[in-house]
Amino acid sequence: MAKEKVSLFAEFVKGLWKENPVLVMLLGLCPTLAVTNSAINGLSMGLAVIFTLVCSSTLISLVRKIIPKEVRIPTFIIVIATFVTVTDLTLAAFFPDISKSLGPFVPLIVVNCIVLGRQEAFASKNPVHRAIIDALGMSIGFTLTLIILGSIRELLGSGTIFSFQIMPASFQPWMVMGLPPGAFLTLGLMIGIFNWISSKRKC
Amino acid sequence: MNKSAKMVIVLTATAILSGGVLAYFDLFTSPIIAAYQRNELKNAIGVVLPGSVSYGEKVINDTQFYLGKNKNGDLVGVAFLAEGNGFQSKIKILVGMNPEFTKIQNLKILQQAETPGLGTKIEDDPTNKSDKFWFLKQFKNLKIGTGITYIKNKKPSKEGEIQAITGATISSESVVNILNDAINRNRKTFFSEFSGNCVNNDQKGEIENEIYKVLPGTVSCEEEIINDTRFYLGKNEKGDLVGVAFVAEGYGFESEIKMLVGMDPKLTKILCLKMLQQAETPEIGTKIEEDSTNISDRFWFMNQFSNLEVDSGITCIVNKKPSKVGEIQAITGATISSESVVDILNSTISKNREVFLLKVDSIKNREVK
Numbered sequence: 108m109a110k111e112k113v114s115l116f117a118e119f120v121k122g123l124w125k126e127n128p129v130l131v132m133l134l135g136l137c138p139t140l141a142v143t144n145s146a147i148n149g150l151s152m153g154l155a156v157i158f159t160l161v162c163s164s165t166l167i168s169l170v171r172k173i174i175p176k177e178v179r180i181p182t183f184i185i186v187i188a189t190f191v192t193v194t195d196l197t198l199a200a201f202f203p204d205i206s207k208s209l210g211p212f213v214p215l216i217v218v219n220c221i222v223l224g225r226q227e228a229f230a231s232k233n234p235v236h237r238a239i240i241d242a243l244g245m246s247i248g249f250t251l252t253l254i255i256l257g258s259i260r261e262l263l264g265s266g267t268i269f270s271f272q273i274m275p276a277s278f279q280p281w282m283v284m285g286l287p288p289g290a291f292l293t294l295g296l297m298i299g300i301f302n303w304i305s306s307k308r309k310c
Numbered sequence: 311m312n313k314s315a316k317m318v319i320v321l322t323a324t325a326i327l328s329g330g331v332l333a334y335f336d337l338f339t340s341p342i343i344a345a346y347q348r349n350e351l352k353n354a355i356g357v358v359l360p361g362s363v364s365y366g367e368k369v370i371n372d373t374q375f376y377l378g379k380n381k382n383g384d385l386v387g388v389a390f391l392a393e394g395n396g397f398q399s400k401i402k403i404l405v406g407m408n409p410e411f412t413k414i415q416n417l418k419i420l421q422q423a424e425t426p427g428l429g430t431k432i433e434d435d436p437t438n439k440s441d442k443f444w445f446l447k448q449f450k451n452l453k454i455g456t457g458i459t460y461i462k463n464k465k466p467s468k469e470g471e472i473q474a475i476t477g478a479t480i481s482s483e484s485v486v487n488i489l490n491d492a493i494n495r496n497r498k499t500f501f502s503e504f505s506g507n508c509v510n511n512d513q514k515g516e517i518e519n520e521i522y523k524v525l526p527g528t529v530s531c532e533e534e535i536i537n538d539t540r541f542y543l544g545k546n547e548k549g550d551l552v553g554v555a556f557v558a559e560g561y562g563f564e565s566e567i568k569m570l571v572g573m574d575p576k577l578t579k580i581l582c583l584k585m586l587q588q589a590e591t592p593e594i595g596t597k598i599e600e601d602s603t604n605i606s607d608r609f610w611f612m613n614q615f616s617n618l619e620v621d622s623g624i625t626c627i628v629n630k631k632p633s634k635v636g637e638i639q640a641i642t643g644a645t646i647s648s649e650s651v652v653d654i655l656n657s658t659i660s661k662n663r664e665v666f667l668l669k670v671d672s673i674k675n676r677e678v679k
Contacts, residue, residue, distance in 0.1 A: 144426065178317045182324050189328040193335050200342040285426035
């Protein structure tokens with residue numbers, strides 16, 4: 108029971124930095140690359156993942172002792188798919204504009220490795236309060252990364268952040284930042300800078 | 311417990327619970343989503359058919375047409391969906407045409423995912439500081455002549471010509487082709503059903519014929535528009551008012567329902583009800599108009615409304631014979647369609663009663679003075 112010694116705070120923070128799902132574990136890259144052409148899209152995607160991950164982790168952790176290990180993966184997927192569909196329908200009903208701009212990437216949260224990965228690696232082995240803290244840390248880490256990535260791309264791609272004009276009017280937008288190559292370039296640079304900071308801190 | 315039994319039980323229970331939650335959420339959100347989509351469509355039609363205040367739907371040869379009408383009920387334009395492939399995505403455009411199909415009134419792009427910064431300029435072009443929507447605006451009130459054509463890097467000079475977007479010629483060309491194709495095809499379809507301008511007159515004639523049916527005893531009919539509502543006043547040989555008819559419309563389960571309501575002059579009793587338009591679920595919701603499964607009376611649902619006292623509103627009862635005043639029986643399996651008919655009638659009648667009686671009172675007062 109060595110795990111119990113980890114403080115709840117450390118459990119939360121690890122998702123933000125040391126085990127950041129995007130920058131360290133390189134999970135969930137599909138939505139990360141696809142929806143981050145603006146900061147607001149990154150934020151909405153992040154919120155959808157926070158909701159799904161926290162709900163799924165809570166439920167899975169509650170019933171972790173009942174689920175036979177042979178059928179754990181299908182059970183996880185059904186639970187995740189249910190919460191994702193609920194999110195998708197809610198977005199379509201109450202936030203149609205966000206739902207439109209995220210397109211098929213909300214339903215695709217079902218196959219986001221971060222969500223399934225946290226059930227398998229954490230929620231199915233830990234008590235509820237720890238599972239919730241872990242889910243919050245991981246999903247907020249994911250969200251922050253998406254917002255930063257989205258802000259950089261939006262700033263260079265259209266001169267705005269969250270639709271606020273930042274760049275002077277004479278600024279010529281970099282078209283590539285709105286396109287998939289811009290996503291790859293920015294993410295690569297972010298991972299590079301992240302590793303550089305991490306290695307400096309270790310020294 | 312046996313391991314495989316446990317596996318089966320856990321998975322089944324999970325699936326059933328999940329199904330239940332999803333069914334509940336769908337039930338709860340689907341009307342909101344449908345209402346949003348309808349609203350979106352209504353707004354879009356308002357944009358592409360300027361001057362229209364309401365619209366009717368008409369399906370001709372599997373093509374959906376939206377007929378935009380002004381407040382007098384005259385046809386001001388026809389809208390339809392045009393879709394096809396652009397440079398890298400499907401482009402969906404709502405097209406508003408004049409009723410003669412010679413001029414585009416306006417366009418609205420409903421869906422496109424062209425190259426950001428290039429092809430997306432067909433929808434809005436942030437690099438053009440003076441007018442982001444310059445490309446689409448070229449189509450506003452465009453006379454199409456023999457077909458739309460495009461020209462590169464020059465101002466359009468001929469009829470039906472527009473200027474393509476520099477760097478997005480293929481996307482521009484796609485829009486032009488999608489439009490030409492859809493307009494040509496739909497012009498033929500549309501005129502196969504209607505001949506040109508006669509649309510209104512046909513429909514007006516249709517309503518006038520029905521008025522004599524919903525207001526028994528009527529020999530002549532006058533029209534009167536009060537507060538934007540059209541009333542048909544049915545009179546007998548002596549010229550006495552025998553009844554008032556008007557159109558009631560609203561949304562059913564999946565389509566617009568339009569009925570002609572004939573009432574007594576005090577608007578407390580329905581004399582007769584006539585269905586003008588509906589496209590509810592075939593074999594189920596369509597029973598509101600005609601029920602082929604009821605051999606003794608195919609029109610039993612509509613006939614329930616004949617001579618129905620509606621002073622205190624109409625109510626709908628399921629699976630039982632009506633017993634109270636103003637009560638009618640809903641169609642089993644089509645409760646929502648039945649309820650819609652009742653709701654449409656209740657709201658229209660109470661609104662029109664107020665409008666109409668106020669007017670009659672003011673006339674009477676004037677005569678007394």
